[in-house]
Amino acid sequence: xxxxxxxxxxxxxxxxxxxxxxxxxxxxxxxxxxxxxxxxxxxxxxxxxxxxxxxxxxxxxxxxxxxxxxxxxxxxxxxxxxxxxxxxxxxxxxxxxxxxxxxxxxxxxxxxxxxxxxxxxxxxxxxxxxxxxxxxxxxxxxxxxxxxxxxxxxxxxxxxxxxxxxxxxxxxxxxxxxxxxxxxxxxxxxxxxxxxxxxxxxxxxxxxxxxxxxxxxxxxxxxxxxxxxxxxxxxxxxxxxxxxxxxxxxxxxxxxxxxxxxxxxxxxxxxxxxxxxxxxxxxxxxxxxxxxxxxxxxxxxxxxxxxxxxxxxxxxxxxxxxxxxxxxxxxxxxxxxxxxxxxxxxxxxxxxxxxxxxxxxxxxx
Numbered sequence: 005x006x007x008x009x010x011x012x013x014x015x016x017x018x019x020x021x022x023x024x025x026x027x028x029x030x031x032x033x034x035x036x037x038x039x040x041x042x043x044x045x046x047x048x049x050x051x052x053x054x055x056x057x058x059x060x061x062x063x064x065x066x067x068x069x070x071x072x073x074x075x076x077x078x079x080x081x082x083x084x085x086x087x088x089x090x091x092x093x094x095x096x097x098x099x100x101x102x103x104x105x106x107x108x109x110x111x112x113x114x115x116x117x118x119x120x121x122x123x124x125x126x127x128x129x130x131x132x133x134x135x136x137x138x139x140x141x142x143x144x145x146x147x148x149x150x151x152x153x154x155x156x157x158x159x160x161x162x163x164x165x166x167x168x169x170x171x172x173x174x175x176x177x178x179x180x181x182x183x184x185x186x187x188x189x190x191x192x193x194x195x196x197x198x199x200x201x202x203x204x205x206x207x208x209x210x211x212x213x214x215x216x217x218x219x220x221x222x223x224x225x226x227x228x229x230x231x232x233x234x235x236x237x238x239x240x241x242x243x244x245x246x247x248x249x250x251x252x253x254x255x256x257x258x259x260x261x262x263x264x265x266x267x268x269x270x271x272x273x274x275x276x277x278x279x280x281x282x283x284x285x286x287x288x289x290x291x292x293x294x295x296x297x298x299x300x301x302x303x304x305x306x307x308x309x310x311x312x313x314x315x316x317x318x319x320x321x322x323x324x325x326x327x328x329x330x331x332x333x334x335x336x337x338x339x340x341x342x343x344x345x346x347x348x349x350x351x352x353x354x355x356x357x358x359x360x361x362x363x364x365x366x367x368x369x
Contacts, residue, residue, distance in 0.1 A: 118245040134203060135246060141204040142242035145176035146235040154231040156224060160185045173224040173234050177204050210249040211241035214256070262303070291361075294318050297339070330354055 076094035112126035118135035129136065153170030155161050159178065161170040171179055178189030181201040190205070192198050209219045215237070216223055224234060291299070294307025294317030307317040330339050330350035339351040348356075 118247065120247045137200050138204050138207050139242040141177060141180045141200055142208060142238045144180035145173070145204075146238035146242075148176045148179050149173075149231060149235055149238075154234055156229065159189060173208075173238070174205060174220050176238075177201060177208070180204075207246060207249070208238070208241045210246075210253060211244055212237065214249055214252040215240075 076097055078097040079094060081094050081096075110128060112128055113130050114123055114126055115121070116123065116132040116135055117130040118139075119132065121132055123132070131139070148168075149171065152168045153161070154176075155170045155172055157172075159172055159175035164170065167184060168179070169185060171185075174189060175185070178186060178192075178201060181197040181204070182189065182192065182195060183197075186192050186195075189201060192201070195201075205220055212218050212220065212223050218226070223229070223237065291302075293310060294302050296302045297318050299318070302318045306319055308320055310317070328339055328350055330353065339349070339354050
């Protein structure tokens, strides 16, 4: 009994309860081992199914699902009891593994797309450095003319008194190459940029020969020319591959040689193409244009537009190589040599007509 307690007080003396729930809770909180065992037991029965380890089972691979109770370290939610990743995270917090898209292999080129020169090493650029520079110079010249003005009859307008004066077509190319106005850009041989200037003008001249039949200076100074015409040819020339221009120039040279051999003038051909009337006398024979096989004049150009029935001229029929020029039978080019029902062949008929025409020409003389 406490010495200070009243001896006459009938109330019972307080004492420790060793049997109730309070005593059980007190014992649980005061014993660390007992507390952890209680928590583990409660978790296994309330949240996670009990698992029994099978000592005879094979070892579980590292990638197989494993059972680990607990909470997600990121969001704090209860973890599912089966997961296959190493981090203690719930499925919502595990970042999805992104598979990078397979990148296409960069395209490389072995041949320049403009001049068709072979690259020593495969290049990521479609054109060689020379052709790329030519195209860039021509486009820059067009832009210069649009910004600073265009003139005819001289390289630059010296009366402006500015560093970027109006220029002609060739003068604008010089501005793009040299960076400023120079006297006689086409003769600035000692300047390192002269190589680029010469290559750009050469490419433009080839383009103009094919498209217009002229060259840079003549095209610029032609009567009725406008700024839009000049910038158009500059940009179109920049986009035209060199090999296409060379092929076109070869075809033009070949056509000129055929015309020279036939005795037909370019003026006559242009009149025929435009549909104008033209004399039929050519190559020493009197026959319509585009109808005589073996006639160099008839075979020098396409004259299909002269035939109202839609038939092909001798040149086009020769290219096709299938149709008889007399009767139109397939495979009979130039004239059928087979006779039917005892009659003459197409070749015989044509030969007889030619002989008759020659005899009449002799009588006329």
